[in-house]
Amino acid sequence: MQRVGDALASVRSGAPQTRTDTDTLADPKSPTDKILKQGYLTKQGNRIKTWKVRWFVLTPTALAYHKSYQKELVDQIPLATVEKVEDGYSRSGVNNSIAVVTPSRTYIMYAESPQERDDWILELRKWLKVVRESS
Numbered sequence: 001m002q003r004v005g006d007a008l009a010s011v012r013s014g015a016p017q018t019r020t021d022t023d024t025l026a027d028p029k030s031p032t033d034k035i036l037k038q039g040y041l042t043k044q045g046n047r048i049k050t051w052k053v054r055w056f057v058l059t060p061t062a063l064a065y066h067k068s069y070q071k072e073l074v075d076q077i078p079l080a081t082v083e084k085v086e087d088g089y090s091r092s093g094v095n096n097s098i099a100v101v102t103p104s105r106t107y108i109m110y111a112e113s114p115q116e117r118d119d120w121i122l123e124l125r126k127w128l129k130v131v132r133e134s135s
Helices: 002-012 114-134
Strands: 037-044 051-058 062-066 073-078 084-087 097-101 106-110
Touching: 037 114, 051 106, 051 114, 084 114, 097 114
Parallel strands: none
Antiparallel strands: 037 051, 037 106, 051 062, 062 073, 084 097, 097 106
């Protein structure tokens, strides 16, 4: 387990652990570019079930993930496609995990602590509600 911790520390160096603030991605005037929460989570691969540390960024319209802090975008999950967000333990058997369920895929990721997991779930659910109410 020490190797995983060392790898995680090297990936995370130079980046904040997690943030919830009013930073913006591209255009400060665009409400869809507002960063609501961001930080590292470890995500399970879709086909090959390996775990990789990714930098996640939640905006009012999507949950995006990048290879690492301020690096290239890997993918994004439009919030309009998310059916539910739940504790992912029953799906993955991994503590502190989160399941983001869409019609085509269930994304599984885990946080470093129960508090961080709960913060992500709370923030995601809050914005899912906003997206649904505006539809």
